[in-house]
Amino acid sequence: MMHAGLLQQLQSLPLDIKIAKTKLRIREWYEHYDGNVYVAFSGGKDSTVLLNIVRSMYPNVQAVFVDTGLEYPEIREFVATVPNVVWLKPRHNFREVIEKYGYPVISKEQAGYIEHKDVSRLSAKWTHLLDAPFKISAKCCKAMKIAPIKKYVLETGKQGMIGVMAVESRLRRTVYITNGGCNSFQRKKSMPMGFWVESDVWAYLHKYEVPYCKIYDMGYDRTGCMFCMFGMQFETPGNTRFDRMKVTHPKQYDYCMNQLGLSAVIDYVSNGATPAGLREVVDGGGLYGYTASGKLWSYRNNKWVKLQTGGYSYQMHVNGTCVQISKEKLKLRWAIAKAEDPLPHQVA
Numbered sequence: 001m002m003h004a005g006l007l008q009q010l011q012s013l014p015l016d017i018k019i020a021k022t023k024l025r026i027r028e029w030y031e032h033y034d035g036n037v038y039v040a041f042s043g044g045k046d047s048t049v050l051l052n053i054v055r056s057m058y059p060n061v062q063a064v065f066v067d068t069g070l071e072y073p074e075i076r077e078f079v080a081t082v083p084n085v086v087w088l089k090p091r092h093n094f095r096e097v098i099e100k101y102g103y104p105v106i107s108k109e110q111a112g113y114i115e116h117k118d119v120s121r122l123s124a125k126w127t128h129l130l131d132a133p134f135k136i137s138a139k140c141c142k143a144m145k146i147a148p149i150k151k152y153v154l155e156t157g158k159q160g161m162i163g164v165m166a167v168e169s170r171l172r173r174t175v176y177i178t179n180g181g182c183n184s185f186q187r188k189k190s191m192p193m194g195f196w197v198e199s200d201v202w203a204y205l206h207k208y209e210v211p212y213c214k215i216y217d218m219g220y221d222r223t224g225c226m227f228c229m230f231g232m233q234f235e236t237p238g239n240t241r242f243d244r245m246k247v248t249h250p251k252q253y254d255y256c257m258n259q260l261g262l263s264a265v266i267d268y269v270s271n272g273a274t275p276a277g278l279r280e281v282v283d284g285g286g287l288y289g290y291t292a293s294g295k296l297w298s299y300r301n302n303k304w305v306k307l308q309t310g311g312y313s314y315q316m317h318v319n320g321t322c323v324q325i326s327k328e329k330l331k332l333r334w335a336i337a338k339a340e341d342p343l344p345h346q347v348a
Contacts, residue, residue, distance in 0.1 A: 050163035070225035102135030
């Protein structure tokens with residue numbers, strides 16, 4: 001039975017053993033469906049490796065590429081050089097999807113919780129998005145990628161293999177373990193490289209001199225949909241995928257930021273809203289606020305950050321130095337700062 005410890009052991013194996021195990025899983029999948037299989041091909045490095053391994057065993061296996069209209073131009077150019085690839089298109093474009101369902105932000109899990117108002121599972125960090133002035137949804141991928149693939153499977157009867165890895169996200173790790181490993185014939189899901197890590201992919205590409213998309217040589221480490229905002233909260237400010245897009249693909253950047261509204265969405269997600277009931281407190285190095293619920297917030301880098309509590313005192317950073325301030329002292333400073341005067345942008 002697959003479990004976290006076993007996955008970790010598999011991830012630590014040397015590349016040659018991983019390749020052998022992956023080939024075994026591919027063979028199992030191929031034979032189970034009598035060769036009526038395909039490889040989901042995005043043009044990214046992971047699916048490029050998977051397709052290369054599959055075709056080293058079964059040269060005639062078809063690859064399937066979903067042309068959502070959100071791919072980097074370099075990806076589409078690269079996919080066009082690969083033989084025996086079926087190009088699929090979604091029924092709706094990105095603008096239609098975000099207007100109908102909402103924007104893809106944070107992650108599939110969190111966006112889903114926001115969409116369905118599932119406060120019990122939504123991370124406290126993103127609760128301000130429940131009242132966002134725009135719709136948020138996890139349905140974008142389903143509408144633009146999964147739906148065309150499902151239609152293809154229904155029409156052909158073929159079962160796909162995907163080049164995703166458990167290490168990529170918590171959700172994919174959960175799926176891999178829940179599926180019992182690489183192949184789940186019950187769920188009809190195959191992830192032959194599920195136990196690989198990113199360094200394995202690059203090692204394979206270089207060792208076997210496999211051509212890959214030049215987008216990776218332009219500073220990008222991911223090649224998903226250009227306008228997707230999933231995971232960008234983990235990127236370094238000033239060096240996000242959109243910062244790079246502004247330089248490498250200025251037309252696409254202008255379109256998504258100004259015509260699709262991503263600029264306002266990213267700003268709201270990043271900066272959030274002023275905590276309800278917050279009042280001004282000025283203390284040496286910055287602006288601080290205290291709410292009736294007993295939480296201390298600090299306004300830093302153009303956004304409000306909840307500070308840590310320790311017993312009856314709070315930790316705050318003043319001019320880069322961590323100091324302690326008691327709740328009673330904070331209440332006094334709060335009163336002095338005219339508690340009845342709300343801060344700008346206060347949320348009612």
